[in-house]
Amino acid sequence: MADEIRAIVAGLAELDDVSGVWAVAEERVGRGDPAFAADLGIACAAARHMWQYRSVFDHLLRLLATTRGSGNVAQALRMVACPRAADRKLDRYTASLLASGHEAEDLAVAFTGPASEELRACLVHELVLRGVVVEETPGIAGWALSRHWSHHPLHQLPLTLCDMERGADLPSYGVRGRSHSMPYDSSAGRGPAVPGGGRVPSxxxxxxxxxxxxxxxxxxxxxxxxxxxxxxxxxxxxxxxxxxxxxxxxxxxxxxxxxxxxxxxxxxxxxxxxxxxxxxxxxxxxxxxxxxxxxxxxxxxxxxxxxxxxxxxxxxxxxxxxxxxxxxxxxxxxxxxxxxxxxxxxxxxxxxxxxxxxxxxxxxxxxxxx
Structure with missing residues (x-):
């Protein structure tokens, strides 16, 4: 496997289209070999300044993070934990991907395996947004209720949704990308119009x-x-x-x-x-x-x-x-x-x-x- 990955990585910079590499990884994950995708992603991490390596890395991460199964979760976590890939924005993105693509019980490995505190904090609240009762979820509750992350800015958020937060528009992820609604027209066609008029004090x-x-x-x-x-x-x-x-x-x-x-x-x-x-x-x-x-x-x-x-x-x-x-x-x-x-x-x-x-x-x- 190492030789195959070295050959793929060595030839990436010469490619005008990396979809063939995507297909190889998808086939391996499909037959139960997520470690191949993670190893390939780790090998690409050092050269993410080049679009071919960045494209393959992101595709592999989405592939692992949106394909059901705890084994895929573990390999996605291993991939983003490698020193050449790790950064806070990637942790936030990975938490969103994982929460959208897996059941909460499959994500418990993030709280015992190779995951940063940033990724864990983000994952807790990504799950809260999706209605998961993290305080009662085995493997997650212990970390979510612990005091050792009390310094983290996300710790100030409640672990349950307020009524106003229910029904949040969350993105839908797939191997090829994401989709989400755009509710930015904050006035048209919703509540009653206010006609105006009346006195305005100083x-x-x-x-x-x-x-x-x-x-x-x-x-x-x-x-x-x-x-x-x-x-x-x-x-x-x-x-x-x-x-x-x-x-x-x-x-x-x-x-x-x-x-x-x-x-x-x-x-x-x-x-x-x-x-x-x-x-x-x-x-x-x-x-x-x-x-x-x-x-x-x-x-x-x-x-x-x-x-x-x-x-x-x-x-x-x-x-x-x-x-x-x-x-x-x-x-x-x-x-x-x-x-x-x-x-x-x-x-x-x-x-x-x-x-x-x-x-x-x-x-x-x-x-x-x-």
Whole structure:
């Protein structure tokens, strides 16, 4: 086997099409030899800067991670654990692949075998997103409930889904790639439209750099890794703002995303449930924009929580349950407009949250294009 793998690897750089190598690996895995695919992947890891080796490595990982069976899981874990391949982004991707392609009991090997703490933390929350009760799953519960990963940023997330998180849009993976929904039209065709009108009290901008950064967590990857732009702002009202006056207020705040909107440029504002707001934020964070792959499920969940928490203007130090209660106390809106700020391709988000006391209005807009 070693000679066969050496011959394949030696000739990869000369190939214009690596699908023949994919077929060889698929045939070997199909007849019960996943170690061949893992060995070949490990051999390709050192040269992943070349597209042929990178393509073969990724195909082998998807092959092992989406083909049922604990033996395939073990070999996928061995492949990504090799020093030449290991990195945090690969761990996040692998956790998403494994959780989508295998039953929870087959994934217990990740918590005893050669897997990084990063991969394990991500895998826990990828499973939570898929409705797995990790606290009761043999082989996983012990690690998930232990204190030794309390320093990890994902540890702050609850191990069970809140009601608003149920039904998250998760990608479907196969050997040839992935597919996922794009629920970024955050206003059209869902909740009741808000006609506008009504009095808007005097307003003072209360945006801080820290608040803007937190609100933008779910869409930051659009701006940092793709062609996107983001506007995140907070406004304080001198007296409570009536929910029916929110459309009028949005047009009066001087938002860049709504510059020029009004009489000649259509604006739509609709009421949203908190679950709909979370769904949009999670999709933006987990699946990414036009030119990137996003944060995947675990970190996408964290980013969505952070954005939602900041949009609700939650005080520091609240528990997850207290944040969820405050978020439910807000009035949520989706908005869209035919302004030049939005790209109007596929990735447009407009969300606003009226605080429970109706004295604070937080706004997040994002857009991206290919």
């Amino acid at each position: 307003v003072k901008e209360a945006t801080t750099r820290a608040a803007a950064a937190e609100m933008s967590q779910a869409v930051a990857n659009w701006a940092e890794e793709s062609n996107g732009r983001v506007e995140a702002r907070v406004f304080a009202m001198s007296e409570p703002l009536e929910p029916a006056s929110v459309p009028t207020a949005l047009l009066a705040l001087g938002l860049e995303c709504l510059r020029g909107a009004g009489r000649k440029t259509a604006v739509s504002v609709t009421v949203r449930t908190v679950a709909e707001a979370w769904r949009v934020l999670f999709a933006a964070a987990s699946t990414g924009g036009a030119y990137n792959s996003g944060l995947y499920g675990a970190y996408g969940r964290l980013a969505a929580w952070r954005s939602l928490t900041a949009l609700a203007q939650s005080p520091d130090g609240l528990t997850a349950e207290e944040v969820a209660e405050r978020v439910r106390g807000c009035v949520w809106y989706g908005f869209s407009a035919g302004t030049d700020w939005f790209e109007h391709v596929a990735w447009d988000i407009g969300l606003a949250a009226l605080a429970p006391d109706h004295r604070g209005l937080a706004v997040l807009a994002a857009t991206d294009t290919d």
